[in-house]
Amino acid sequence: MKNKFKNKDFNLIVGLILAAVVIIPAVVGIFWTPYDTEAMSSSLKLSGSSLAHPMGCDNFGRDILSRVMSGSSTTLLIGLGTVLIGAVAGTLIGALTGYYGGLVDDIFMRFNDVMFSFPSLLLALVFVAVMGSGRMQLLFALGIAFIPSYVRIVRAEYVRARNLDYVKSAKLAGASDIRVMFVHILPNTVKVLINSVLIGFNNAVLAEAGLSFLGIGVQPPDASLGRMLADSQTYLFNRPGMAVAPGITLIVMVLGISLLGKSKLVTER
Amino acid sequence: MLLHVEDLNIEFHDHIVPETVVYDFDLDMNEGEIVGLVGESGSGKSMSALAIAGLLSRHDAKKRGHIVFEGVDILECPRETLRGLQGDEISMIFQEPMTSLNPVKKIGWQVEEAMRIHKKSTPEERKIRAIEVLKHVDLDDPERVYNSYPHQLSGGMRQRVMIAAAMINTPKLLIADEPTTALDVTVQAEIVKLLKDINKKHNTAILFISHDLSLVRQLCKRVLVMKGGYVVESGLTEEIFNSPREEYTKHLIDSIPKVVLN
Numbered sequence: 001m002k003n004k005f006k007n008k009d010f011n012l013i014v015g016l017i018l019a020a021v022v023i024i025p026a027v028v029g030i031f032w033t034p035y036d037t038e039a040m041s042s043s044l045k046l047s048g049s050s051l052a053h054p055m056g057c058d059n060f061g062r063d064i065l066s067r068v069m070s071g072s073s074t075t076l077l078i079g080l081g082t083v084l085i086g087a088v089a090g091t092l093i094g095a096l097t098g099y100y101g102g103l104v105d106d107i108f109m110r111f112n113d114v115m116f117s118f119p120s121l122l123l124a125l126v127f128v129a130v131m132g133s134g135r136m137q138l139l140f141a142l143g144i145a146f147i148p149s150y151v152r153i154v155r156a157e158y159v160r161a162r163n164l165d166y167v168k169s170a171k172l173a174g175a176s177d178i179r180v181m182f183v184h185i186l187p188n189t190v191k192v193l194i195n196s197v198l199i200g201f202n203n204a205v206l207a208e209a210g211l212s213f214l215g216i217g218v219q220p221p222d223a224s225l226g227r228m229l230a231d232s233q234t235y236l237f238n239r240p241g242m243a244v245a246p247g248i249t250l251i252v253m254v255l256g257i258s259l260l261g262k263s264k265l266v267t268e269r
Numbered sequence: 270m271l272l273h274v275e276d277l278n279i280e281f282h283d284h285i286v287p288e289t290v291v292y293d294f295d296l297d298m299n300e301g302e303i304v305g306l307v308g309e310s311g312s313g314k315s316m317s318a319l320a321i322a323g324l325l326s327r328h329d330a331k332k333r334g335h336i337v338f339e340g341v342d343i344l345e346c347p348r349e350t351l352r353g354l355q356g357d358e359i360s361m362i363f364q365e366p367m368t369s370l371n372p373v374k375k376i377g378w379q380v381e382e383a384m385r386i387h388k389k390s391t392p393e394e395r396k397i398r399a400i401e402v403l404k405h406v407d408l409d410d411p412e413r414v415y416n417s418y419p420h421q422l423s424g425g426m427r428q429r430v431m432i433a434a435a436m437i438n439t440p441k442l443l444i445a446d447e448p449t450t451a452l453d454v455t456v457q458a459e460i461v462k463l464l465k466d467i468n469k470k471h472n473t474a475i476l477f478i479s480h481d482l483s484l485v486r487q488l489c490k491r492v493l494v495m496k497g498g499y500v501v502e503s504g505l506t507e508e509i510f511n512s513p514r515e516e517y518t519k520h521l522i523d524s525i526p527k528v529v530l531n
Contacts, residue, residue, distance in 0.1 A: 165369035168324055169434070173383035174356035187373045 015259030022253040026076045029069030037062065037070045038221045048241065055245045058228070059235060064245050071223035072249050075205055078139050078218075082204035083197050085143025090150020091193070095181050097151070098158025108151070115148040121207055128216050138217050142204050153196050157189040191266075198261035202254045209250055225250050271441060271474050272298040272321070277334035279316050279325065287331075290316050292498045294334070300441060301472040303464075305489030305506065307479060307521065312495040314478050318444050320344075321476070322361045323351045338442070356383035360435035364447040366427035370419040376403075377415035380434040387438055402433040406463060425456035429463070436467060443467070444476045449484060457481075461488055482525050486510060494518050 035053075041061035049056045055064035097105040115123065120142075127141035158181070161167055170184040211217035212226030220227065225246040232243035260266065277294035280287050291313040298304055306314045319325050321336055323343050336343040338359065343351060360383070363369040371379055380403065381395040390398075396415070403411035406429040419427060428448060435443055445464060449457040461484055468475055479485050485492055486506055493503040494517065502515045513519045 165363045165365055166371040168363065169361070169369050169379075169431070170371070170382065171324060172322060172355050172359075172361050173434070174352045174354075174386045175382065176352065179386075184371055184374075188371070190373075 009264045011259045012263035012265050015256050015261075015263055018252050018256030019260060020256075022072060022249055022256065023076060025069045026072040026253075029066075029071075029073035030077070033063075033066035033069050035063035035066045037066050037223050039063075048239075056239070056241050058231065058242055064228075064242065067223040067228060068225070068245050068249055071225045071228055071246060072253065074135060074218055074222065074224050075208055075250075075253070078135065078142065078208045079201045079204040081139040082142040082146055082208075083201045085140065086146035086150050086200055086204075087193065087197055089143075090147045091154050091186070091189075093147070094151045094154025094156075095158050095186070098155035099162050099177070099181050099185070101159070101162075105155075109155070112148045112151055116152075120145040120149075120203070121210060124207060124211060125216065128211065133216050133219055135218055135222065138208060138211060142207055142211075145207075146200055146204065149200065150193075150196060153192055154189055157192055158185060161185045161188060194266055195261055198257055198266070202257050205250070205254055205257075270297060271300045271302075271339065272296065273335070273337040274317075274321065275335045275337075277317065277320060277332065277336060279313070279320055280331040280333075281329070282331060283329070290498050291320075294500060296321075296493065298442070298474050298476065300474055301468065302491070303468055303475045303477060303489045305477050305479065305485035305492035306495065307482060307485055307492060308495035309480060309521075311497075313498040314495050315446055317495075318361070318446050318476060318478055322359055322444050323355055324361075353387075356440075357387040357438045358440050359442045359444070360438075360440040361444040361446060362428070362431045362435050362448050364450050366424050366431060366451060369431055370427055372419055374418075375415070376417050376419065376422070376430055380415075380430065380437060383434065384437050398437060399433075402437050403430070405436070405467075406430070406433045407459070408433070424452055425459070428452060428456075428460055432460075432463060432467070436471070436473075439471050440473060442474045442476065444478070446478045447480070448477075449479070449481065457484065464488065482510075482521055494521065 039062065041057070043061065045057065045059060045061040047053065047057045047061070053063050053065065055068065058064055058067065093108060097108045123145040124141045127144060128137060131137040131141060162185075167180060167184060170180050175184065208217055208224070209226030209229070212224040213230045215230065218224035218227055228246040229243055232239070232246070235242055274294060274296040277291060278289060279291040280289045294313075294317050296304070306317070308314045316325070320332055321343070325332065332344050334344070338354065341350060341354065343354075370376070377396065377399050380399045384390060384395050384398060400411045400415060403414055408414050408426060408429055414422065414426065414430065422430065432448075448464070449460050452460065464475055464477070465488060467473055477485065477488055489506050491504065492506045492509055493500050494509070494515065495501065496517050502509060502513065502518050509518060510522060513522055
């Protein structure tokens with residue numbers, strides 16, 4: 001009995017299920033929601049769950065399920081966009097500084113240290129203050145704020161790789177620096193990169209929710225999980241469902257992705 | 270003259286006090302010649318070899334002197350010229366077959382790399398050529414090796430793959446930096462035999478770096494002995510083995526294990 005479960009990768013299975021439970025509705029939510037997310041109804045105000053509205057309605061009588069779907073798709077897209085900006089820019093900068101070293105590396109790394117010494121949420125806050133709030137601005141603000149963490153990870157990999165024999169042989173085959181960096185070394189960094197992308201995605205999701213909770217992220221009437229949590233505070237005791245729905249969604253999304261990051265598929269390759 | 274090295278000095282500047290690791294290194298090699306370079310660890314033999322291969326980056330090490338390969342000074346030519354030579358005319362194999370192959374790329378891809386860079390060719394042409402060189406280095410099942418990853422091969426097989434990759438464009442100079450040190454004795458002998466064959470078949474000059482004098486004696490006609498960054502003795506292998514002038518060379522020769530049977 002014990003052996004049967006020994007080789008099963010529970011992190012992978014549970015992670016996939018949890019991620020799917022949230023991400024599939026989120027993807028659907030990009031194109032379709034059961035009700036209009038902005039349609040208000042005074043008769044349905046703060047109503048509990050029913051067949052028509054499984055998660056009930058909020059303080060404006062808007063369908064919570066629809067808003068959770070739409071909100072998590074916003075969160076999903078911001079998370080993906082942030083990871084994309086951070087990982088691409090971080091990989092480029094990390095590769096160049098790590099591979100070449102020298103003065104440019106020193107300058108970039110000290111700058112990176114400065115960026116690092118601020119919490120990334122605070123950095124994102126500053127960017128939002130400069131660029132204004134809204135989905136796109138939030139995406140860029142978080143994307144830029146998360147670049148330093150990728151730079152550090154990728155740079156370390158390149159510093160390690162640049163003196164390895166396989167890099168020497170690639171150079172000796174006549175490969176240009178660009179080719180050595182992105183064709184020979186980059187595939188070797190994928191393992192650590194995947195992990196930091198998954199962690200980065202989670203951080204971005206939480207940061208988006210946090211900023212929206214504070215009211216400087218996604219702006220109403222657009223749905224956002226963080227925003228919904230903020231709105232539900234007042235009704236926490238008479239309608240806890242209003243907070244539970246977006247809260248659980250957020251937890252399940254982050255938990256699912258971090259379990260995926262711990263799975264053997266990612267760690268043992 | 271294929272290779273002419275004159276007054277090569279290599280200095281490192283990564284500490285407060287500059288450190289010189291090679292002093293006044295001279296070497297001449299003709300086409301098709303096998304020259305041995307021996308010395309203890311840290312004697313500067315690998316550094317000289319890396320400099321000849323053009324692998325010492327300019328901001329890591331300061332180099333003075335001349336390394337002239339077929340009329341081109343490797344220390345002064347533009348990087349594009351150097352890259353044009355690397356992999357095409359000059360190739361190198363390293364000591365550690367375990368780390369000298371890229372762990373995430375298939376063998377075939379890695380063997381083809383120098384050809385992909387230097388010769389206009391189709392994937393089919395490259396595959397045919399890669400299988401051919403893999404066969405030349407006595408790998409039993411070249412087709413299977415072609416589709417393998419490095420971790421699926423043994424040390425000896427990997428070193429053969431390295432030699433195949435180095436030989437794909439039939440270079441004029443092959444630098445072998447302790448190619449047998451990490452291998453067991455029977456495989457060592459096979460690799461040495463393989464290098465000899467390559468030298469005979471393609472008239473490839475080989476700079477063979479080793480601290481194993483018995484291998485050098487089998488393979489090389491001429492030998493240079495290095496110590497502490499200096500070339501202390503150079504000449505024909507047999508002369509040096511029979512009548513070493515330097516005390517250090519005598520010690521090196523005495524250090525060859527002898528099997529005495531009663």
